[in-house]
Amino acid sequence: MQFDEAKNKFVQTWGALGSQWGINKTMAQIHALLMVSKEPVSMEDIMQELQISRGNASMNLRGLMDWGIVYKANKPGERREFFIAEKDLDELATKIAKERSKREIKPALKVLKEVSAVEGDTSEEAKHFVAQTKKLYDFVLKADEMIDKVTEYKDNWLGKLMMKILR
Amino acid sequence: MQFDEAKNKFVQTWGALGSQWGINKTMAQIHALLMVSKEPVSMEDIMQELQISRGNASMNLRGLMDWGIVYKANKPGERREFFIAEKDLDELATKIAKERSKREIKPALKVLKEVSAVEGDTSEEAKHFVAQTKKLYDFVLKADEMIDKVTEYKDNWLGKLMMKILR
């Protein structure tokens, strides 16, 4: 396969995969593009390569920066802004995990705690509801704590974790 | 909080959370409803409680069964079909993980392998592309293998894994 063809295929695939995971396709594509670019990339270049509008590029770059996985980079002597992606995969996974925990898991835990505090109702349905949501709370809490622990390692936690699991 | 209110809040929240994760809102809601229902639930009841059409209920129940996390249950003496959810959380997580691996991770690995096999081009950009996609391949492969290992435990792997991580 040729470089251009491969790069394109990678960007497209990453975009489609992002969609399935609830990530805006363009955002995933921009991220993919930056991941495999050695040099910082300008907004102009991103628009060009992905054939998207300026507004679209701007908003999705902002989104990626909010996730903490894309940074601005200034090229000396250049007026406009360039962008680079966090390329260290351990660091990338850590940031995504932490951000998802903050944005999604923590709020879900809050709701689970609230709803498992049903009072008064002694019906079997109600009892089962409380038991089930409590179990879910414990499970999600444990999973979230695991993410915390795992991302403390920082360096190559995935590899180290593999070692442990494999005995 | 009252039981009805709590149940409703749980179902709504789960639906919203599902959306963020790329899961059809109704599918997530049906799953939530079944998770906290002690008795098998009929399609009629699901339509009623979630205020959705028959077609919608039918298709999303099919989807949930394809994921292997909802089953048909026949009530003795009853003509119509009832549905129940996999309620064991370890089992649930295992099934979801395995299914996502099969549907999404495995195909992604395939593409990563393909695109990292760029040939001929000796430019710095091309070299960086190959290096980066290879790293990504290794990382994703390792993560996928971890899922395999972890789901082998079957019983309470999350708890056991926590023990290990916490030393």
Add this chain to the structure above:
DNA sequence: TCAAACTTTCAAAAATAATTGAAAGTTTTT
């Protein structure tokens, strides 16, 4: 301070995804 160079914002338009509902399909009962 002004204007050029660039970025952000956001209402409107376009694209995508989900939902409906009625017809077609299936299974069970009489």
Add this chain to the structure above:
DNA sequence: AAAAACTTTCAATTATTTTTGAAAGTTTGA
């Protein structure tokens, strides 16, 4: 074998999400 009881399918509709592009905003350099 026909009707009754139920489920599935899918073309059309509706809702949601994403994208555009031009105006407003910002920063830099003369």
